[in-house]
Amino acid sequence: RVEREPFGKTPTGEPFELFTLTREGAPVVAVTNYGGHIVSMVAPDREGKAEDVTLGYADAAGYVADTRYFGSIVGRYANRIAKGRFTLEGKPYSLVANNGPNALHGGPTGFQKRLWEPRVVSGPDGEAVELTYVSKDGEEGYPGTLTAKVVYSLRADGGLVIDYTATTDAPTIVNLTNHAYFNLAGEGEGTTLGHEMQIEADATTPVDPTLIPTGAVTPVDGTPFDFRKPVAIGARIDAADEQLKAGGGYDHNYVLRGKKGDLRLAARVVEPKSGRVLEVFTTEPGIQLYSGNFLDGSVTGKSGKPYVKRGALCLETQHFPDSPNQPGFPPVVLRPGETYRHTTVYRLTVA
Numbered sequence: 270r271v272e273r274e275p276f277g278k279t280p281t282g283e284p285f286e287l288f289t290l291t292r293e294g295a296p297v298v299a300v301t302n303y304g305g306h307i308v309s310m311v312a313p314d315r316e317g318k319a320e321d322v323t324l325g326y327a328d329a330a331g332y333v334a335d336t337r338y339f340g341s342i343v344g345r346y347a348n349r350i351a352k353g354r355f356t357l358e359g360k361p362y363s364l365v366a367n368n369g370p371n372a373l374h375g376g377p378t379g380f381q382k383r384l385w386e387p388r389v390v391s392g393p394d395g396e397a398v399e400l401t402y403v404s405k406d407g408e409e410g411y412p413g414t415l416t417a418k419v420v421y422s423l424r425a426d427g428g429l430v431i432d433y434t435a436t437t438d439a440p441t442i443v444n445l446t447n448h449a450y451f452n453l454a455g456e457g458e459g460t461t462l463g464h465e466m467q468i469e470a471d472a473t474t475p476v477d478p479t480l481i482p483t484g485a486v487t488p489v490d491g492t493p494f495d496f497r498k499p500v501a502i503g504a505r506i507d508a509a510d511e512q513l514k515a516g517g518g519y520d521h522n523y524v525l526r527g528k529k530g531d532l533r534l535a536a537r538v539v540e541p542k543s544g545r546v547l548e549v550f551t552t553e554p555g556i557q558l559y560s561g562n563f564l565d566g567s568v569t570g571k572s573g574k575p576y577v578k579r580g581a582l583c584l585e586t587q588h589f590p591d592s593p594n595q596p597g598f599p600p601v602v603l604r605p606g607e608t609y610r611h612t613t614v615y616r617l618t619v620a
Contacts, residue, residue: 271389271396276301277329279384285329286387288398292423296322296617300421302387304380305342305400306332307421307449309571310429312617315544320455322545322617324581327571337568338448341381342419343374345404345411346601347446348522348557348590351481355593357412357602358440364410369479374448376409380417381448390420394430397422406439413439415603428550428616435609443603444588445611446553450561450581453540453547457574461561461582462503465539468496468558470523474589474598478515482591482598486524494521499539502560502582517562518579522555522589529554529599532612536584539620550614551586554599559583586613 276287285303296312297319310323325339326332335341353364353372364372374381385400397420404415420432433445452461473494474482489495493505493513506518513519527533535556538547549556560582566575592598603609 271398279303280333283384285384290423294425295423295427298429300398302385302400303332304382305385305419307340315619322451322453324450324456324576325571338374338381340449343448344380344445345375345415346442346444347374347587349373349481351591351594362410362412371479371481392422394422394424411441413437413441415441427618428614431613433611437603438605440602440604442593442601443609444601446585446587448583448585450583451547452581453545454543457570457572460579462579464502465499466496466502467499467537468523469526469534472524474522475512476515480520482595484595484597519558519560520562522557525554525556544619546618546620548616549584552612553586555587555589557585557587
């Protein structure tokens with residue numbers, strides 16, 4: 270079921286709400302229609318002790334001021350676009366550069382800073398929260414008016430399902446994701462370096478010093494990026510590797526096995542002490558592993574504890590970064606009459 274309550278106000282004074290989803294056998298998940306943030310995911314450990322495993326803020330004001338994308342919907346284009354520029358059907362477009370020379374996560378006022386229209390709907394997994402946002406032609410420099418819908422629902426097997434769809438009235442580019450930060454020991458409980466990670470990918474897309482893909486697809490074999498078998502995230506994170514140096518740790522896109530459009534396992538994370546297991550399933554071709562390298566203790570979380578460097582990990586399901594400028598990458602163009610579709614499941618269980 271879904272319960273809704275007032276939560277806060279946008280910078281312009283518009284009210285927004287908090288929606289709490291509950292279902293037996295699943296984590297208790299709270300989301301807000303301001304930026305679509307996952308505000309909390311509360312799940313038990315192997316002893317039955319329930320804790321929040323996502324980073325975030327103690328109140329609505331934190332989400333309004335947020336610059337870390339904690340649990341937010343990211344768009345119109347998740348990840349980076351080189352120099353904030355791309356060409357579509359022969360016409361050049363310029364975006365706001367908000368990450369050094371590049372555009373990141375849709376710009377400074379991307380989808381994480383927008384008020385979404387909420388609706389409680391019935392679906393195959395019971396009541397769900399549907400959020401709709403209409404991004405006008407030219408917003409943050411993107412062409413076409415895009416109507417995006419994101420539906421959050423819970424499965425009985427412990428899965429939080431996020432279904433994304435979008436349509437447009439003119440050719441545009443689309444890449445939507447959620448930017449949840451996970452610490453399976455509990456938010457604020459130290460680093461995630463001891464979490465054991467497995468990623469269903471044989472290659473990554475290496476990056477330049479500004480974290481823009483070079484266009485190459487490089488096998489993970491023999492590198493610190495090889496998570497084909499479970500390995501502690503901290504085991505090789507400080508290895509002498511130029512790619513790790515560029516990201517300050519892991520901040521890289523993995524090329525997932527399997528067919529784009531098929532819902533399949535992308536990653537599995539185990540926190541040994543609590544026994545919590547996070548499995549990520551997606552229809553997308555890639556997943557960004559971000560090891561919380563830019564967390565620095567300056568943010569105090571919901572529990573009153575500082576979020577330290579590498580105090581969380583993100584597994585952002587996506588199309589590849591800078592795809593509009595990389596003809597060898599899976600295409601991200603959406604045209605009138607087409608529908609963008611993307612499903613991701615974050616499943617929490619115990620081992």
